[in-house]
Amino acid sequence: MSDWRHVRATLNRPLRVALLPCAGRGERSGADRPKQYVDVAGRSVVHWTLTAFVQLMDGGELDGVAVVLSVGDEGFEQAVPLALRERVTTVWEGGATRAYTVLAGLNTLRRQGLEAEDWVLVHDAARCLIEPSPIRRLIHACEADPIGGLLAQPVPDTVKKADAQGRVQSTVPRDHLWAAQTPQMFRLGLLSDRLTAALQAGVPITDEASAIEWGGDAPRLVAGSSDNFKVTYEEDFLRAARLLAARGSQQDT
Numbered sequence: 001m002s003d004w005r006h007v008r009a010t011l012n013r014p015l016r017v018a019l020l021p022c023a024g025r026g027e028r029s030g031a032d033r034p035k036q037y038v039d040v041a042g043r044s045v046v047h048w049t050l051t052a053f054v055q056l057m058d059g060g061e062l063d064g065v066a067v068v069l070s071v072g073d074e075g076f077e078q079a080v081p082l083a084l085r086e087r088v089t090t091v092w093e094g095g096a097t098r099a100y101t102v103l104a105g106l107n108t109l110r111r112q113g114l115e116a117e118d119w120v121l122v123h124d125a126a127r128c129l130i131e132p133s134p135i136r137r138l139i140h141a142c143e144a145d146p147i148g149g150l151l152a153q154p155v156p157d158t159v160k161k162a163d164a165q166g167r168v169q170s171t172v173p174r175d176h177l178w179a180a181q182t183p184q185m186f187r188l189g190l191l192s193d194r195l196t197a198a199l200q201a202g203v204p205i206t207d208e209a210s211a212i213e214w215g216g217d218a219p220r221l222v223a224g225s226s227d228n229f230k231v232t233y234e235e236d237f238l239r240a241a242r243l244l245a246a247r248g249s250q251q252d253t
Contacts, residue, residue: 004113007063015063015118016139017109018053018183021101022046022125023070023094035231036125037075041244044079045231048128048244054087055132061139067125068105070094099195099205106192116189119143122208123183129227129243130183138185141222148186149220150209151228152178181224184208 008015022036036046043051046067056062066089069076073092077085089112093104102122109120121138123130134151142149155177163169186208194211205211209219231240 004064004109004118008113008115011063014187015114016061016121016143017114017118018056018062018065018121018123019102019105019109020046020049020053020065020067020123020125021094021098021105022067022076023073023101024098024126034075035237037079038231038237040128040231040237041241041248045128045240046076046125047080047084049123049125049130050080050084050088052130052132052135053123054084056135057087059132061132061136062121064089066091066105066109068094068101068108097205098207099199099211102208103192103195103199106188106195110188110192114188116187116192118188119148119185120188120191121183121185122191124230126231127182127228128231129225129229129240131225131227134222134224134228135183138183138222141220142185145220147212147217147219148184148190149222150184150207151181151224152221153181153224153226153228155179178221180207180209181228182207184219186212186219 004015024034037044040048050065053062053065057065068091071092071094076090091105091108093108094101095104106120138149138151155174159172159174159177161169161172184207191208191211194215195205198205198211198214203214212219227243229236231237
């Protein structure tokens with residue numbers, strides 16, 4: 001899909017499009033390729049991730065999925081089967097950081113016909129255990145919200161702040177602390193404007209919500225799942241493989 005105008009013509013609401021930044025190198029994973037292309041339980045990480053979003057397209061809850069790749073990327077074609085690749089929009093404009101990659105994707109979506117009031121759900125390609133149900137929760141919680149929001153989990157552990165020597169400096173009260181996840185759902189115009197301004201100001205942006213917060217708004221927190229973790233280190237791949245294999249076993253019974 002390369003033009004969203006004909007999709008809008010059939011709907012009486014803002015569009016909802018998932019945007020997956022997929023341009024990272026994943027150097028901390030220890031793998032011989034970007035982590036989104038590593039095989040986990042019989043599929044690549046990004047293949048698992050895309051499957052959940054395409055299911056929502058089939059149910060009419062999402063209107064499309066776009067994947068932002070690095071310029072010259074050659075791994076996506078090998079990592080994702082043709083039938084699935086044909087369901088998504090690919091953008092070869094990945095930037096030096098996640099924020100620049102997301103902004104490049106937003107700009108492309110706007111050129112292709114998305115408007116400022118359309119919703120974009122930004123999701124880490126490496127969160128391959130995402131399931132349709134929490135994405136639905138996010139959509140239902142945010143579609144009437146003036147700002148938007150993100151999936152997140154209340155922090156269950158005692159949190160320590162370290163000093164420069166690696167010793168405990170203090171214990172941080174965990175009341176009201178949440179660990180941010182993705183997807184993060186915001187209006188295209190708002191998110192694009194905030195990311196652009198924050199990057200121009202040199203503000204460190206680690207997720208989309210931080211750009212919205214920097215502009216003075218408070219995104220809505222929507223309960224996610226502890227399984228929706230980002231595959232980063234070697235032990236994460238092992239954990240993801242166990243969980244995905246268990247899901248497959250449950251579906252077979």
